[in-house]
Amino acid sequence: MVWVNRDKCAIVGVGATEYYVRGKSWPRTINDMAGEAIMKACDDAGINVKQIDGFAYYSTAGAGYVDKFDTASLMEMLGIPEVGFSATLTSGGGGMAGAAGLATAGIMNGDAKYVVTVMALQQLKQRLGTVFGAGAPSPESSFLQPSGLVGPGHLMSVLARRHMHLYGTKRSAFAEIVMSQRENALNRPTAIRRTPLTLEEYYQSPMLADPLCRLDFCLETDGAVAFITTSSDRAKDGKNKPAYIHGSTHGGSREWGRAFAWMGMPDPDFASSGHKPVADRLWEQTGLKPSDIDVALIYDHFSAMVVMQLEDYGFCKKGEGGPFVESGAVRFKGGSIPVNTHGGQLSEAYIIGMTHVREAVEQLRGVAINQVKDAEFALVTGGPASLPVSGMILRRG
């Protein structure tokens, strides 16, 4: 059934700081960077920051994986007089694309008019790349952490291995994700990795957790990105063309559950992105099908998980993601579904998925660096991780 709130709200402003290599944002602070992103998003939306009256976070209102956002602190800092909505999706980056749905819930409930979603990330003391290995484990993670799977990439390498075993997926498929996104980053001024990459260089990249090498891992960066959601009625008066929230789903099935934070998933869920339930609902909500999507911003913390998301969203059949990407299907030039046209988290920057929202909005406004001609529908996904995972489709205004 088509979503009752389809196109009722829109993303009307996006703002970002520059992107920094891990740790290089110091002496800026999380709130300094978040403030810049929020004020730039307001400027992009054509509103004053004092008009913000709602906050819709994801990742349990985390700012990275160590710090936390606090609505009251942000209000005090930015002079926001009153809020009617302050909520978060739970768990981590899986909920990123669902935050727009959360904002829609607040707006359509009449609780707020202009809702901001923000993520800021600064990796000084604790690298995300080894976040699971730090400190004494909880009773639950005492069944995972001692194995030496110290970071998310190590954990997801185990999923990638299973995918290779079940379906014959080759490293050349992961290489194609890395190579195609690097090509997209070459002309993008905001991208951290902008030098051409050869296949030979890919295969020379050190194995961090076999079958994944360093280039299969996304960047570790600092920075902040924010976006403003409002009702479509108000969006008409905005400074820029709105990007309508055509659909936004989050959640997932028990079989996926805590995913690689436990590894209990049966086949075929184990070698997947866990996105199939939210993808199926997204197609139902919007009445669209994969071939209707013009550009896909697929959460790319690790190259192999892009392959599995393409399967779960139905761009190809389950298990055929490897040959699908190796056919050139995800290339900006000549591909049937251009993926991560901004270079993604593998080559541009990693702000826990938010750079994908920025790119989707640029594509739908027609101002992207690698502009997909006449792009009308953009898919954005949250990170394959412990539930909730999420997806969203934005429509050109």
Place this chain on the structure above:
Amino acid sequence: MSSVISQAVPGDHIRISTDPSTEPFWQAAKEHRLTAPHCRQCGHFWMPPSPYCGVCQSQDIDWPTLPGTATVFSFAICHRSPFPDVADFTYVPIVVDLDGAPGARLVSNLVGVDPDAVHIGMKVTVDWNPIQDDWVLPNFRKA
């Protein structure tokens, strides 16, 4: 085939914590017994331990001694030390299906093997690695 042999993660660098739901697993490990929570009402096995059976929500749980053998479901091969004060070494994190406890998995390490010889479906048997605070961690060797 490589000449490298996979090692255990050094036990003096491993800490765990327990709660009343998980402690029976770790107490059994101290006695070199591999176990998993088992529902006496419906027969379901699961891991990691939690206060309810996920199938029938019963709290009537017992802890049978398992054969200690398992099958590799998936794995990674790592060559870098997880600890800044330990030199690089090769270790093989594994996800295994536990024999005698259908549906229950364990995330562990496969030690004493040529990493190039590890494969999904490989049969393995439990091995015990002493860790901090007098706890003992189950690892696995080739069966």
